[in-house]
Amino acid sequence: MKRVFPTHPTNDPVIENPWQRLREFTDARIGLGRAGVSVPTKHLLAFQLAHAQAIDAVHTPLNIDGLIENLVSQSWCPKGQPLRLHSRAEHRDMYLQRPDYGRLLNKASEQILEDHAYLCDDKYDLAFVIVDGLSALAIEENIAPFLGELIPALTSGPEPWRIAPLCFVEQGRVAIGDHIGQLLNAKCVVVLVGERPGLSSPDSMGLYLTWGPKVGKTDAYRNCISNIRPAGLNYPEAGRKARYLLNEARTKQLSGVQLKDRTDETALEHDNDNHNFLISKK
Amino acid sequence: MTNDKTQFRFRHTVGERTFGFKSLAELMAKATPARSGDRLAGVAAETAEQRAIAQMTLADVPLKLFLEEVLVPYEDDEITRLIIDEHDKLAFAPISHLTVGGFRDWLLSDMAPPAMLEKVRAGITPEMAAAVSKIMRNQDLILVGKKCHVKTAFRNTIGLPGHLSTRLQPNHPTDDLTGIAASILDGLMYANGDAVIGINPATDNVAQACRLMKMMDEVIQHYDIPTQSCVLTHVTNTIECIEQGAPVDLVFQSIGGTQATNDSFGFNLATLAEARDAALSLKRGTVGDNVMYFETGQGSALSANAHHNIDQQTCEARAYAVARKFKPLLVNTVVGFIGPEYLFDGKEITRAGLEDHFCAKLLGLPMGCDVCYTNHAQADQNDMDNLMTLLAVAGCTFIMGIPGSDDIMLNYQTTSFHDAMYVRQALGLKPAPEFDQWLKHSNIFNDDQFTLNHQIPSAFEKSLKRILGGH
Numbered sequence: 001m002k003r004v005f006p007t008h009p010t011n012d013p014v015i016e017n018p019w020q021r022l023r024e025f026t027d028a029r030i031g032l033g034r035a036g037v038s039v040p041t042k043h044l045l046a047f048q049l050a051h052a053q054a055i056d057a058v059h060t061p062l063n064i065d066g067l068i069e070n071l072v073s074q075s076w077c078p079k080g081q082p083l084r085l086h087s088r089a090e091h092r093d094m095y096l097q098r099p100d101y102g103r104l105l106n107k108a109s110e111q112i113l114e115d116h117a118y119l120c121d122d123k124y125d126l127a128f129v130i131v132d133g134l135s136a137l138a139i140e141e142n143i144a145p146f147l148g149e150l151i152p153a154l155t156s157g158p159e160p161w162r163i164a165p166l167c168f169v170e171q172g173r174v175a176i177g178d179h180i181g182q183l184l185n186a187k188c189v190v191v192l193v194g195e196r197p198g199l200s201s202p203d204s205m206g207l208y209l210t211w212g213p214k215v216g217k218t219d220a221y222r223n224c225i226s227n228i229r230p231a232g233l234n235y236p237e238a239g240r241k242a243r244y245l246l247n248e249a250r251t252k253q254l255s256g257v258q259l260k261d262r263t264d265e266t267a268l269e270h271d272n273d274n275h276n277f278l279i280s281k282k
Numbered sequence: 283m284t285n286d287k288t289q290f291r292f293r294h295t296v297g298e299r300t301f302g303f304k305s306l307a308e309l310m311a312k313a314t315p316a317r318s319g320d321r322l323a324g325v326a327a328e329t330a331e332q333r334a335i336a337q338m339t340l341a342d343v344p345l346k347l348f349l350e351e352v353l354v355p356y357e358d359d360e361i362t363r364l365i366i367d368e369h370d371k372l373a374f375a376p377i378s379h380l381t382v383g384g385f386r387d388w389l390l391s392d393m394a395p396p397a398m399l400e401k402v403r404a405g406i407t408p409e410m411a412a413a414v415s416k417i418m419r420n421q422d423l424i425l426v427g428k429k430c431h432v433k434t435a436f437r438n439t440i441g442l443p444g445h446l447s448t449r450l451q452p453n454h455p456t457d458d459l460t461g462i463a464a465s466i467l468d469g470l471m472y473a474n475g476d477a478v479i480g481i482n483p484a485t486d487n488v489a490q491a492c493r494l495m496k497m498m499d500e501v502i503q504h505y506d507i508p509t510q511s512c513v514l515t516h517v518t519n520t521i522e523c524i525e526q527g528a529p530v531d532l533v534f535q536s537i538g539g540t541q542a543t544n545d546s547f548g549f550n551l552a553t554l555a556e557a558r559d560a561a562l563s564l565k566r567g568t569v570g571d572n573v574m575y576f577e578t579g580q581g582s583a584l585s586a587n588a589h590h591n592i593d594q595q596t597c598e599a600r601a602y603a604v605a606r607k608f609k610p611l612l613v614n615t616v617v618g619f620i621g622p623e624y625l626f627d628g629k630e631i632t633r634a635g636l637e638d639h640f641c642a643k644l645l646g647l648p649m650g651c652d653v654c655y656t657n658h659a660q661a662d663q664n665d666m667d668n669l670m671t672l673l674a675v676a677g678c679t680f681i682m683g684i685p686g687s688d689d690i691m692l693n694y695q696t697t698s699f700h701d702a703m704y705v706r707q708a709l710g711l712k713p714a715p716e717f718d719q720w721l722k723h724s725n726i727f728n729d730d731q732f733t734l735n736h737q738i739p740s741a742f743e744k745s746l747k748r749i750l751g752g753h
Binding site: 021034036198 | 471695748
C-alpha cells in the first residue's frame, strides 16, 4: 500500500508528526514532532516564550494612569473622578501568598471612599470595580472595549442605571468589590478582574457581580462571566450576558446561586458523532 | 518559649530554654517543613529553630498516641471515625512500640522490606504517616516510597515495580470532540494513556459527561486498547450517568481529609460507597475491579475553611483514609495546581509532591502525581523535570501526559507526552504490561530500547486520512 504520510527517517534529527495538521482543530500543542523522544528546539522555545508572557502578565503592574486617561476621554465614562484604590497586600509577593489581604482595602483607600460618600449624595445603583488580579494585561486590553459595549446599554434604557465613578484597585482579589460597594453604598457591584493567565490565554478577564455588596459575602452570592477576551468570550456576547445578569439581579434583588445564567446555548447543540474522526462510521 | 509550662502538652528543653506545644495538632504543624499554606493558616512555625525543635519533639511521640489523641473530634468527623474504627491492631503490632523517630529508622532499615511494609499497612494511620514524613528528608521519602509496592487493576495492571503509567489528559476548552480526539491520538502515538484516558469536562453536567464517556469508550473498543476511561465530573453526576446507561469505567471524585472539606465538595462516604457499588455492578474491568479514581492536594481543606487548624499536609494524609476505604485504581495528588498561597514555589511543590507520594504509598494507595504549576507560582518546567524525575525514582504510580505540557482548558502546565518518554528512557520504566503489549503489537513503541517507531500504525493512519484527506 502506498503511504501518504512521510514515514521514513531522514538525516534530520527531528521527526515530524504527520498528524500535526490536526492543529487546525485545536489549540492543544499536538503534533510537535520529536528529537529522539524530546520536544524539538523550535517548540521548546515557543513554549518558553508563552510561559514568559504569562509570567509577565502576572507581575507587570497595572498602568492605571494610562487607563484612566483613556477611559475618561470616552463619551460613556461614568461621571465623577475615577477613584484609585489599593488592597492591604502591599506588593505582588504578599498578594500571591495572602489572598485575605487582597480582599480588603487598605486604610487610605477606605478613607477615600468614606470621603467620597460624605461629599457626594449621589445614590448609585451600580459600581464598576476594575482590579488588576492576576493579569494586568487582561485589564489593559479588554476594559475599554468591554465597558464601551456595556455601559451605553445600561445608561440608555427605560430604567437607566446610576453608575458610580470607576474604581481602580491594585493588588486586588474579587471579594474587594464587596468592600468597595459597601462603602459606596451601591446596590450592586461588578468586579472586572484579570484572571489567572494560561499559556494560550494571558489576557483573560473575568466579571463578578454581587447584589447588595457587603464584606464577608462568599462566592455563593456572586455570578461570574469568565474568559472575556477577543479570542474567548467576545465583547458583544459578554456584554449581553452581563446585561442579562444585571437585569435579573435588579428584578429579583439578589445574585449568586439563586440567579441562574440561562443565556447559555445548550452545550450539546453542536453534538455530532462524526466529530470523532478516530472512529469510522463507514 | 515561655516559662509557663503548665499550658503545654509537649515540651522540649534545649540548654536553658524550654519550648512548648499546646496540642498534637500544633506540634505537627510546627514540625512541618515550611510552606505558604501553613503560614496563611497561621499554624506554621514562627522561626526555623522552633520548627527544628518541633521536629525533635515530634520524634519522641509514641505512634500509639495517634490512636488516643485524634486531631479532629471523633464525634464531629466521619473521617476520624473511619481512621479509628478501621484501625487494624494486628497489623500495627510490629510497629506499636515505636516513636515517630524510631518509625523513621525502622522504615529505612532492613527490617522493613516490601513484604513487611505491606503487612503493617493497615496498622498505620494517616496521622502516623504524616508525622514521620515531617522528619524525613527528600531522599528518605523516595527510598521508602520505592519500597511500598501497590498493585491495582481494571483493564490493565498498574503499579508493578519497574513500571510507570500515564494519564492521557485530552482536555479541550469547549469539549470539542475533534479537538479531544486529536489530543488522544497524539497521546497514544507517544505511548501515553495506560493509567487512564481522563477528561476534565469544560461543561460539567450529566449530558456532557455521558457524551464524553461514550466517545472515549468507542475509541478504546475500536482500537482494542487495554486501558480505561474517566470523565472527571462530580460523583453524583457519575452515578446519574450509570443510571442512564453510560459506559462508566472509573468513578472520579476530588476528596479532602476532613468531613467539612468533603461537605463543601458536596459528598460524603456514603455517596462514594453508592458510586463504587454502581460502577462495580457494570463489571467492565477485565483484569481487576478497582473502579475509583480520586484526586487530592494539599491546601484543599484550608481553601474550604475546613482545616480545624491542622497543617495542610496532615489534612492531605487524612484524605488517603477516604481513598483507601474505596480501593481505587488511581489516586492523584494535584500538587501544584492549587496555587502559590498554598505551595509558593518549586521547592515547596517538590517537597509536597514527595510527601504526598510517600504517605499515600505507605498507606497502600496507587499514588500518582500531577506534577504541575500555575503561572502565578514561582515555578517552571525545570522544577517539573526535577520533581517528575524524583517521583519516577520513588516508584510513582503514574504521571499526567498532555500535549506539550499546556492544558488549554484548565490553564496550567503539567507533564507532557514527551516527558513520560524521557522518564521511561532515563530510568527504564515500562508502561502497564497489557498496554505495553498493545503498543508493541500496534507498532508504536519499542519496549526494549524505549524508543518510538517512525511509522503510524495502519489503523490510525486510516483515521487520519479520513480527516486530513489522501488515499
